[in-house]
Amino acid sequence: MRLPPLPADQWDDQVQHALSGLLPRDRRNPAGAGNALATLVRHPDLTKAYSSLGVHLLFRSTLPARARELAILRVAHRRGCAYEWAHHVEMAGESGVTAADIAAAQGGTPTEEFDRVIFAATDELETTSNLSDSTWVALGAHLDERQCMDLVFTVGNYAMLAMAFNTFGVEVEQTER
Incomplete structure (x- = not known):
């Protein structure tokens, strides 16, 4: 594993904001987000930018x-x-x-x-x-x-x-x- 999921103690407001369009508040943590999102939030700006497309393709396509x-x-x-x-x-x-x-x-x-x-x-x-x-x-x-x-x-x-x-x-x- 080159990039492990972001540790729970590093889940700050920027990470929470990056996941706000993807996950309900109670799942915005390493366990609730799963390994993919918990890894992607190492780069919150990228995660936030990507989320609109991802949500469209998975849920609104x-x-x-x-x-x-x-x-x-x-x-x-x-x-x-x-x-x-x-x-x-x-x-x-x-x-x-x-x-x-x-x-x-x-x-x-x-x-x-x-x-x-x-x-x-x-x-x-x-x-x-x-x-x-x-x-x-x-x-x-x-x-x-x-x-x-x-x-x-x-x-x-x-x-x-x-x-x-x-x-x-x-x-x-x-x-x-």
């Missing part, structure tokens, strides 16, 4: 939740991001993603055409930072313009987060059983 989670899982798999993968497998299940869908995100073949389009778009964006005309048209058969835009930003955002989490060494929280 026009992209259907299931499609969003499939794209995120594909990015997490391709980037080898254990933190992103662990958290979004859980969220994906809450969005109707099945175990077979999750296996497909790891390189299997999706059964649904729309899922194949989401994975193709994610793979193209990850590989070339662009979409082919045929993939753009295929997305347009399922998504409107804003949803396509939200997909592109979702893939880019979670690729960036995977890069940060992997570089900083953000560890998946240990859960008590």
Whole structure:
């Protein structure tokens, strides 16, 4: 771990302010925030600046939740991001993603055409930072313009987060059983 979560005794007003748009007051602490946010708040200004985009993509996006989670899982798999993968497998299940869908995100073949389009778009964006005309048209058969835009930003955002989490060494929280 290159950057551990910010210790509780360093959670000052600036950190609290940085998390104000992301978390309720009772979760603005190292345990409640989780390792990712508790690490990101080492740079409160960056965390605050990033939070608007992150909140939009995760909670206000026009992209259907299931499609969003499939794209995120594909990015997490391709980037080898254990933190992103662990958290979004859980969220994906809450969005109707099945175990077979999750296996497909790891390189299997999706059964649904729309899922194949989401994975193709994610793979193209990850590989070339662009979409082919045929993939753009295929997305347009399922998504409107804003949803396509939200997909592109979702893939880019979670690729960036995977890069940060992997570089900083953000560890998946240990859960008590």
